[in-house]
Amino acid sequence: MNTRRFLHILCMACTMLSLPCLVQAQGFPSRPVKLVVPFPAGSATDMAARLMAQQLQSAMGQSFVVENKPGAGGSIAAMEVIRSAPDGHTLLFSSNSAAASNVALLKSMPYDPLKDFSPVAGIGENxxxxxxxxxxxxxxxxxxxxxxxxxxxxxxxxxxxxxxxxxxxxxxxxxxxxxxxxxxxxxxxxxxxxxxxxxxxxxxxxxxxxxxxxxxxxxxxxxxxxxxxxxxxxxxxxxxTLPGFDITAWFAVLGPAGMPREVVDKLHGAITQVLRSAEAREKLAGIGIQPMALNPSELRAFMASEVSKWIRLVRESNIQPE
CATH class of the missing domain: 3.40.190.10 (Periplasmic binding protein-like II)
Incomplete structure (x- = not known):
């Protein structure tokens, strides 16, 4: 087999392998997307999630449904998303609790936030x-x-x-x-x-x-x-009056590990579009949230730094993990 024919076959094989992901991304979302929130209705996480769900529904032409799953510092909601199919239709609208600080606050952590999620987009700080x-x-x-x-x-x-x-x-x-x-x-x-x-x-x-x-x-x-x-x-x-007091909460959208990059990119693009709109920024400011636009790679690095930060804060404050 000559080199030209070999490269042609290789290119065809790569195209066929990537085709399912491309088709999945083009058809996404094919049904309502569930945003799992780790805190009850009326919390800042819940209010931000409902605002984003409304905006994303308009941007992507599909329903985004908020489901509250409070308890265990966000671990219940996190585990529901981690166990879901990695197709982008079940996402975690996470606070720093589920995505970083639980590592320091729980004795037995049921998941690894840096390995068990596909980071999608930063949302905001509060x-x-x-x-x-x-x-x-x-x-x-x-x-x-x-x-x-x-x-x-x-x-x-x-x-x-x-x-x-x-x-x-x-x-x-x-x-x-x-x-x-x-x-x-x-x-x-x-x-x-x-x-x-x-x-x-x-x-x-x-x-x-x-x-x-x-x-x-x-x-x-x-x-x-x-x-x-x-x-x-x-x-x-x-x-x-209390020198050194500095604590900021934050929100991000995460999916289960293994989500196709094309689906992650499509979601990130829609979220970025929403966060750039004057309407969304005004509504977020109304509930005390400053937009924090992070792409998937930036969000992964940010989460890693936040895990380290919260471990330090918990140790300095002598909080005993539960």
Missing amino acids: MLVLMVKADHPARTAQELVAHVAQRPGQVSAGYGSSSSQVSIAVFNRIGKVDAQMVPYKGIPLAVNDVLGGVVDFTFVDLGNAIAQSRGGRMRALGITAPKRSPLVADWPALAE
Whole structure:
């Protein structure tokens, strides 16, 4: 067989091997796409997922359905996606909990976020807000630190995500206090118990914090970002009185490992298109989210760095894995 004929046959074989992926990408999505959310309705992750689902439905001409699967810090939702067919029709709308910080917070991690997912796209970043009930005696973060210090073992704080859990631990560490930490399946549930007087304070995602503050039911004492945000310029950064306080949550879309690159690229392209639109950016800002456009390769590298960061934060804050 001459060289020219051999190369011709080789090219034909490569084309035939790649054809199924190309056909799959061209026909994708062929049915409704499920976005699995690891937290309950009303959480920042849920609100961002529903906003993106609506926008992606318009961009891709197919339904995007949000399914809430809270519990185990996002592991229940993560495992559902990992076990699904890698065809792009079941995706995880993940927060940093499921995609990074669970590695540090769980004793027995049922999956490896760097091996068991196909990164698709970054979505956005979100800060948290330290909040108390509107009639709480503390009006500043410093006053809350003093309030907790004067009542050792008597003050409790609710958390509903890894970001809020670590935020409470960092508050305790930097403030040299010992607020008792109470777990919930989502931040909205912790907010309800702050309002009901069951726990004393919590850390709330920015969108919900703005809504609670405007409603007059809760008081914001500071944000977890290292500097003040133009979205809430009158709210201080906790770092102003608790030096070194710096915690940011984030969201991304992930699929099960082994998704065809053509499907990943098609999804990433649609998400990028949405994130560039003025309408989506305005709506994301309305719930306190700053777009974070990352391609699959960038998202994989970002997740790896975040795993390392959260391991460090958890160790520094002396949180015992559960």
